[in-house]
Amino acid sequence: MSPALPFGSAYGFGLYVHWPYCTKICPYCDFNVYAAKDRDNSALVRALGDDLARHARVLEGHPKLGSIYFGGGTPSLMAPAEIAGLVRQADALFGLEPDAEITLEANPNDVLGADLAAWAGAGVNRLSIGLQSLDDDALGFLGRDHDAAGARRAVELAARHFPNHTIDLIYARPGQSPKAWETELSEALSLGAPHLSLYELTIAERTAFGKRAERGELQPMPDDDQADLYELTQAVAETHGLPAYEVSNHARSRETQSKHNLTYWRGGDWIGLGPGAHGRLSLEGQRVATLAPLKPGDYIAAVSKTAGLAGEPLSPVDTARELLALGLRPGEGFDITRVETLTGAPPDLATLQAFIDEGFMHRTGERIALTPEGRLLADRIAAELSP
Structure with missing residues (x-):
């Protein structure tokens, strides 16, 4: 039976928790983050729980949660008890699917210094x-506070406690x-992670890198060279058994694909908790x-002051544009x-047929998808097909 709406919880239901603090803010980071310093985070933790309630x-009436994603920022700075409390509360309020995916973003140094069994617990x-x-x-250029040897040790240690893990590379x-x-990339793949997120460096205006670029101190890689590296990335990852299932994401199997991110790409519902968090809900x-x-x-x-949710209804056209832009990203x-x-x-x-003829898309019945060549033009294709 097809869903009654072209969006909503029939396409997935998740919870995103944004932890806004980092021990160090990276020069490329364009997220809503703040220096951790020496803070009492109890008020924020309470607010997250109150917001969830x-x-x-x-x-009311939503299905059980299929995923929880602790992102940031650096949510691995949260105490395991704080994480556990939010997971328990989410289960009590909404229920968790038996195979719910619960992801924690972590920096390598945090992995090396953490009680991983406590995270699992x-x-x-x-x-x-x-x-x-x-x-x-x-x-060093990226402003990270770990070295390559520590990164390798962190992945090896994480794999012992979390067979389902992913690594990010820029x-x-x-x-x-x-x-x-x-x-x-070949070395990263040899570490054995079942999922990789591989992102091209973006120079955003309000970041430290953006300011350096404005002063002429930093030159982004030319677009054609970036495209060459993207195609190389696809070939190397596929050779190692991790083909792309989305523009920037690679998985060894369907089971190790990111269930939470698929909720975004498929047009599901998700709750956004925490400073600056976005959500999409069907009301x-x-x-x-x-x-x-x-x-x-x-x-x-x-x-503390608002009982209801501050949400903005999207028009049918805006909803269609968003669904299309996100829906074209995964290979499905x-x-x-x-x-x-x-x-x-x-x-x-x-326009659709022109993209098909050029080899950028293919169509099966009413389902359209990007070809590997088309992924390089994902944003342009979505924009030209949008209503």
Whole structure:
């Protein structure tokens, strides 16, 4: 039976928890993060729990949660008891699916210094480890506080407690050669992680890297060179048995694909807790976008003063655009009848056929998907097909 709506919990239901603090803010980071310093985080932890309860009052009738994702920031700075408390509360309020995926983002140094059994005891069953590189010079450039040897040890240690784990790497760094990236990526793949997230370096305006680029001190890699490295990435990962199942994500099997991220890409519902967290919810047949206040103090105050949710209903057209842009990212593709259900018309068929003829897309019935060549143009294709 097909879902009644072209979006919503029938496509997945997850919980995202944003922990905004980091011991060190990386020069490329464009996320809502703050220096950890020596803080009393009890008020924030209480606010997260109160916010979860507030969502539960509004979201009666939702299915059990299929995933919880602790992101940030650096949520591995949270105490295991704080993580466990939120997991227990989520289970009590919503229920957890028997195979619910519970991910914790962690930096290598935190993995090396943590009680991993305590994380597992708190309910975590998947680690996302922010390696970013296995080259010491690159790690210095990226502002990381670990070295390559520590990164390798962290992955080896994590694998003993969390067979389902993933590592992040950043490539297309200024001056990075194809040979150097192939060597680094091959070494990362040899660590045996069943999932990799591989991102090209983005120079965002408000970051330290962005300011350096404005002053001419940092030159981003040219687009054509980035494209060459992207194609090399796909070939090397596939050779090692981790083909891309999404533009930037690779998994050894369907079971090790990110269940939480698939909820985003498929147009499911998710609760966003924490400063600056985004959510997407289905309320009275509408797609509603939520955005929490950015500053931790403002977030805590807002949760304490507001009983309901501050959400903005998305128009059918905006919903269709978002579903299409996200739905084209995974290899499984996107059912274009979902756009027609929202807007009364499918994506422009002439434009779609042109992309198919050029080898950037393929179509099976009503489902469209990007080819490996098309993934390089994912944003452009989604924009041109959008209603």
